[in-house]
Amino acid sequence: MAQRVARYEKDRDFPAEPGTSRLSPHLHFGEISPRQILHAARKHGKMADAFVRQLGWREFAHHLLHHFPRTPHRPLRGEFEAFPWARDRQRLKAWQKGLTGYPIVDAGMRELWTTGWMHNRVRMIAASFLVKDLLIPWQDGAAWFRDTLVDGDLANNTFGWQWSAGCGADAAPYFRIFNPVLQGRKFDPGGKYVRRWIPELAALPDRWLHEPFEAPSGTLQQAGIKLGETYPKPIVNHDEARDRALEAYAFTRNRSARL
Ligand SMILES: Cc1cc2nc3c(=O)[nH]c(=O)nc-3n(C[C@H](O)[C@H](O)[C@H](O)COP(=O)(O)OP(=O)(O)OC[C@H]3O[C@@H](n4cnc5c(N)ncnc54)[C@H](O)[C@@H]3O)c2cc1C
Structure with missing residues (x-):
């Protein structure tokens, strides 16, 4: 236990490793209280600070929901009411099924x-991809997460999605857009996580694992991959999608400045 607490800050961002507590479903269903967890964690002194901070986010999310009960459906920051989202059922389905062509998202x-x-780091990457690369409303992603997560929680989920979309309290700035290839390389460097969940890419060398669409055709062939058949081609080009998202954001800001 002490060892896991000590390693938490370092390990918590790597989805292939069991670096976090997995207490969220138990907290959600009230099987354990945050005070019990805080008390147990504090026995490890300052070593537990990073972990205790996460409990603080949970408290914050619950307070936000209490004071702003509209937020499961509407952005906390009013200017995002006018955001030009692009509803697209086919792309939403591809995202839900893990068929976007970006391995860490899938x-x-x-x-x-x-x-x-789903691991927290990957929740952030998958959410960013939906709202920024696909411009699909965060409410659609939040609804899917609530349906499928064992820890699906109105307060934490709303908070996580509004943070990802840039429209919540203390949100990630909208112009910071996760690059799914770089995130994959950084947080799943050996590809253990991607290979576990996308076995059809397992034989691809690490160099190409997070961007199979850039791999030389001989390498793909050797790994038994036919892009577009055994694994999808990317449903959007990330660089183009990024520009589109920034334009949408600029539109929203200019519009709210004029009002
Ligand atoms: C888009 C998105 C949606 C999310 N939806 C949910 C959800 O429906 N239910 C849910 O419980 N968490 C949600 N989270 C927050 C976070 O991903 C999970 O709480 C965490 O992955 C749970 O794993 P753990 O218990 O091992 O966390 P640990 O890292 O061990 O953290 C301990 C506890 O702190 C709390 N916590 C940790 N991170 C956060 C956070 N960012 N916000 C609020 N509380 C946090 C949780 O209660 C967690 O159990 C979401 C995050 C994002 C980015």
Whole structure:
């Protein structure tokens, strides 16, 4: 236990490793209280600070929901009411099924569908992809997460989605857009997580695992991959999608400045 607390800050961002507590479903269903957890964690002194901070986010999310009960459906920051979202059922389905062509996103979505769980780092990446690369409303992503997560929780889920979309309290700035390839390389460097959830990519060398669409055709052939058949081609080009998202954001800001 002490060892896990000590390693928490370092391990918590790597989805292939059991680096977090997995207490969220138990907190959600009231099987354990945050005070009990805080008390147990504090026995480890300052070593537990990073973990205790996460409990603080949970408290914050619950307070926000209490004071702003509209937020499961509407953005906390009013200017986002005018955001030009692009509803697209086909792309939403591809995201839900883990068929976007971006391995770290797809691995997360398949882990979620198969187990009811998704690692926090991958939740952030998958959410960012939906709202920024696909411009699909965060409410659609939040509804899917609530349906499928074993820890589906109105306060934490709303908070996580509004943070990802840039429209919540203390949100990630909208112009910070996760690059799913770089995130994959950084947080799943050996590809253990992606290979676990996307076995059809398992034989691809690490160099290409997070961007199979850039791999030389001989490498794909050797790994038994036919892009568009055994694994999808990317449903959007990330660089283009990023520009589109920034334009949408600029539109929203200019519009609210004029009002
Ligand atoms: C888009 C998105 C949606 C999310 N939806 C949910 C949800 O429906 N239910 C849910 O419980 N969490 C949600 N989270 C927050 C976080 O991903 C989970 O709480 C965490 O992954 C649970 O794993 P753990 O218990 O091992 O966390 P640990 O890292 O061990 O953290 C301990 C506890 O702190 C709390 N906590 C940790 N991170 C957060 C956070 N970012 N916000 C609020 N509380 C946090 C949780 O209660 C967690 O059990 C979401 C995050 C994002 C980005």
